[in-house]
Amino acid sequence: MFKKFFVIVILVAVLLTSFTVVAQTKGKMAIVISTMNNPWFVVLGETAAERAKQLGYEATIFDSQNDTAKESAHFDSIIAAGYDAIIFNPTDADGSISNVKRAKEAGIPVFCIDRGINARGLAVSQIYSDNYTGGVLMGQYFVKVMGKEAKYAELLGILSAQPTWDRSKGFHSVVDNYPGLVMVAQQTAQFDRDTAYAVTEQILQAHPEIKAIWCGNDAMAMGAMKACEAAGRTDIKIFGFDGARDVIDAIRDGKQIVATIMQYPKIMARMAVEWADQYLHGVREFPEIVPVAVELVTRENIEKFAPYGRKEGE
Amino acid sequence: MINRKTLITILIVIVIGLLLSKSCHFVPIEQAKAEAKGKEFNAKDYARKVWNEFMKKLDSISSDASIVLEALIENKEEAEKKYGKVVGFTYNTLFLIKGKGKIVSIDDEKVLIQVEKVDREIYVSKDLIFGNDIVNSSGLVKMSDFDRIYDFNAVSNEINNIVNTEVVPPFMDKVKIGRVIEFVGVLNIPKDEEIKFPLQLLPVKLNVE
Numbered sequence: 193m194f195k196k197f198f199v200i201v202i203l204v205a206v207l208l209t210s211f212t213v214v215a216q217t218k219g220k221m222a223i224v225i226s227t228m229n230n231p232w233f234v235v236l237g238e239t240a241a242e243r244a245k246q247l248g249y250e251a252t253i254f255d256s257q258n259d260t261a262k263e264s265a266h267f268d269s270i271i272a273a274g275y276d277a278i279i280f281n282p283t284d285a286d287g288s289i290s291n292v293k294r295a296k297e298a299g300i301p302v303f304c305i306d307r308g309i310n311a312r313g314l315a316v317s318q319i320y321s322d323n324y325t326g327g328v329l330m331g332q333y334f335v336k337v338m339g340k341e342a343k344y345a346e347l348l349g350i351l352s353a354q355p356t357w358d359r360s361k362g363f364h365s366v367v368d369n370y371p372g373l374v375m376v377a378q379q380t381a382q383f384d385r386d387t388a389y390a391v392t393e394q395i396l397q398a399h400p401e402i403k404a405i406w407c408g409n410d411a412m413a414m415g416a417m418k419a420c421e422a423a424g425r426t427d428i429k430i431f432g433f434d435g436a437r438d439v440i441d442a443i444r445d446g447k448q449i450v451a452t453i454m455q456y457p458k459i460m461a462r463m464a465v466e467w468a469d470q471y472l473h474g475v476r477e478f479p480e481i482v483p484v485a486v487e488l489v490t491r492e493n494i495e496k497f498a499p500y501g502r503k504e505g506e
Numbered sequence: 507m508i509n510r511k512t513l514i515t516i517l518i519v520i521v522i523g524l525l526l527s528k529s530c531h532f533v534p535i536e537q538a539k540a541e542a543k544g545k546e547f548n549a550k551d552y553a554r555k556v557w558n559e560f561m562k563k564l565d566s567i568s569s570d571a572s573i574v575l576e577a578l579i580e581n582k583e584e585a586e587k588k589y590g591k592v593v594g595f596t597y598n599t600l601f602l603i604k605g606k607g608k609i610v611s612i613d614d615e616k617v618l619i620q621v622e623k624v625d626r627e628i629y630v631s632k633d634l635i636f637g638n639d640i641v642n643s644s645g646l647v648k649m650s651d652f653d654r655i656y657d658f659n660a661v662s663n664e665i666n667n668i669v670n671t672e673v674v675p676p677f678m679d680k681v682k683i684g685r686v687i688e689f690v691g692v693l694n695i696p697k698d699e700e701i702k703f704p705l706q707l708l709p710v711k712l713n714v715e
Contacts, residue, residue, distance in 0.1 A: 285654075310654045322594065324659040328637045357656055365663050366636050459595060481649040483594035 218248040219276035221468060224266050226283045226307065226353075228255040230383065230411050232436050232457060233281065235500050236306055239461035240279045247469050249276070258350065258382070260287040267291040271298045277468040278302045279461070285310045285354035301471050303464040306457065308354055312480060316471060319460050322483035323355045326453040327362020329488040330431055333451050334367055334406060337429060341372030344404040345395045347412045349383040356383075359408050359433055359453075376402060381412045388415025396423050403428060410434035413449050420448060435489060437499035444494050451490045456501050460484055547657050553664030560644045560665075564604070564711060567645065568690050571605030572623035578701055579626070586697065593642045601693040602643045602710075609685050617681050618704060619689070627704035628693075630712065632678060634670045638662045639708055643692040669709060677712040688713040 221244040225237040237253045244251035254270070256263035263283050270278060271294060278295055280302050282288035292302045292314040304318040338344070346363075349356035367373050376399045381388035392405065392415065405420075405428060407413040413432030420428050426448050432439050435454035442449040467478055489497050496502060569589045577585035578601075586592075590599035607619035607628070616629040641647050641662040652658045677687075691707035 308655060312650060312653055319595075322638070324655070324662075325637055332636065354655060358659060361656065361659055361663075362637075365659075365666075366634075369634055456595075463595070479594075479650070481594075481655070483596075483649060485594070485596040485598065487597065 217250050218469075219472065220250045220252070220273070221277050221279060221465065222252055222254060222266075222270040222275040223279045224254045224256060224263065224270070225281045226256050226263075227258045227383075228253070229257070230409075231438075232410065232434050232455075232500070233306075236281060236457040236461050239458045240305070240465050243462045243465040244279075244468075247465065249469070256283050258283055260284050263288060264291055267294055271295060271300065275300060276472055279464050279468060280304050280315070282307050282309055283350075284352040287352060289314065301468060303468050303471075305460045305464045306355075306455075308481070310354070315480075317464070317467060317478040317480055317482060319464050319467075319482040319484060321355070321455040321460070321486050323358035323486070324362040324365075325483075326433060326455070326486040327359040327364075328366055329362075329486070330359075330406065330433065330451065330453055331363040331366030333488055333490065334363070334404070334431055335370060335373070337450060338373065338404055340370045342403040343374045343376045343399065343401050344406060345377040345379075345392075345399065345402050346375055347379060347381040347388055347391060347405060347407040347416060349380065349408040349412070351380050353383070356380075356408055363406060381407075381415065383409045383411060385411040385415040385418075388412035389419045392416040392419035393423070396420070396425060404431065405429075406431045408433055410436035410439040410452055413452065414438055414442075417442065417447065417449055435497065435500055440489070440494070440497060440499045443489060443491055446491065451488060454487045454489045454497055454501065456484055456486075458501055547660075549657060549660035549664050553661045553668065556641070556644070556646050556661065557665055557668050559646055560710070563646075564690050568602045568604040571603040571607075571621050571628075571689075574601050574603050574693075575621060575624045575626045575705075578695065582695075582701065586695075590695075591643060591645065593638075597697050599695050599697060600639055600643045601695065602690070603693060603707075604688075604690040604711075606686060606688050609681055609683050609687060612681055612683060617678070619687060619707075628707045629704045630674070630677070630689075630691075630707055630709050632674075635666045635674070635708055637666070639692050639694050640669060640710060641665050643710075673709050673712055677709070677714065680714040682714075686715045688715065 223237050223240045225233050227233055228237060241251040241253055254266040260283050278300055282304060289309050289311045292309055295302050296314050302315045304315045306320050308318040308320050348360060377395045379391050381391045405416045407416055410432040413430050416430050430449045432449055432452040435452055439449055439452050574589045586599045589601055592599055605621055607621040609617055610620045611618040616631050618627055618629045620627055647661060649655055649658045690711040691709040693705050
């Protein structure tokens with residue numbers, strides 16, 4: 193008799209515990225990040241996960257490793273597992289459209305962060321840096337620093353990623369107005385530090401006359417800087433984009449990276465998660481595209497900034 | 507006499523020919539190129555239409571320069587709320603202003619203008635205009651109007667080209683110290699910094715009287 197009673201008590205306790213766990217979480221948010229092999233994206237993904245947990249959700253980060261096939265497989269798993277919302281950093285502006293479409297068809301809202309997709313009416317909202325303006329700001333600073341005559345190289349990011357071209361086009365919308373500023377090499381380094389190192393080595397051999405390298409992100413700027421240092425070319429000025437920790441340090445320390453564009457991954461990640469939470473509570477009015485401000489960071493204003501954002505209180 | 511093998515070959519050729527003629531047709535390459543070009547987004551044409559619309563609405567959507575400048579000096583936050591325009595998450599506010607002023611100085615970089623009815627100065631740069639401030643201030647084009655953000659930026663660039671070629675150069679040809687000008691343009695004011703005069707005016711319309 194006592195044994196039976198004891199078993200019932202245990203069962204009730206187990207049931208109550210599981211109900212408590214369910215009651216404690218509001219649901220599940222998937223955070224799909226293009227690559228976790230870059231500190232900037234780690235900040236983006238982890239900030240989103242942290243905010244989702246603060247709001248009471250279970251949060252899982254999926255690393256697409258810059259591979260659309262992996263990204264697609266993640267979406268399969270996410271849809272099958274019945275996640276409530278997806279915070280999505282796409283690998284490919286065109287190639288990722290079908291994933292967002294499938295999620296929408298499955299009734300899962302998608303909020304894009306940092307990068308967008310080339311389609312409207314699928315993602316609830318796309319929150320990303322105003323990369324074009326960032327390119328413009330960098331182009332204007334580039335002209336100021338380099339003068340109106342110099343040969344330079346450009347390292348592009350992943351060719352299918354939207355920010356690659358927004359940044360590049362913004363930069364060239366300024367710099368191409370000065371015929372004396374001649375781009376002698378333009379190659380992709382895949383937003384990757386090691387690739388940038390190798391590409392810069394080749395460029396330095398083919399075009400030793402360059403005075404500057406404009407890089408579409410900070411990881412490539414770091415790779416370019418290391419290659420220049422190894423070749424004894426510390427005279428070359430390097431321009432980045434992101435506001436990553438090592439580049440902020442390099443600018444502060446007066447190394448050859450002279451400027452970057454500060455993006456705000458924490459702001460984008462938190463905004464997307466908070467909006468996903470509001471969506472799950474019935475709110476439906478969200479702007480489809482939200483450009484997030486970027487700022488030029490140089491030695492002159494470095495004190496205003498910390499890695500991945502402004503200093504607290506600024 | 508045709509043998510069986512030749513007959514089969516002829517039949518196969520006829521069938522393939524029929525299939526090809528049904529499944530494809532040949533178009534001269536120039537026609538194909540023209541058709542393909544027609545399908546591409548033409549940022550220049552689009553920008554011109556936006557610009558014409560902008561010019562029509564300019565007077566009704568811009569605020570009096572002297573009132574905005576006074577409001578900015580008095581209470582920046584209130585002025586931002588009342589007259590400013592913000593696109594997305596930003597640290598800056600845009601103001602589309604109109605007014606009159608007198609040219610007080612001209613140097614290699616800029617033309618300095620004393621704004622009427624308020625003791626403040628603005629300037630028009632002799633350098634080229636870049637970025638999205640002008641298109642954003644118009645409110646006539648939104649990023650979400652385009653499938654590709656790339657196209658929005660191309661339109662913005664073309665609108666800047668109109669300003670850089672059709673607005674600023676004719677103005678610069680006529681400027682002279684003491685002359686009165688009529689202007690419409692955009693101020694980009696950082697939210698977290700104190701206002702520093704003279705403010706740069708990104709010009710949209712400039713007339714020397």
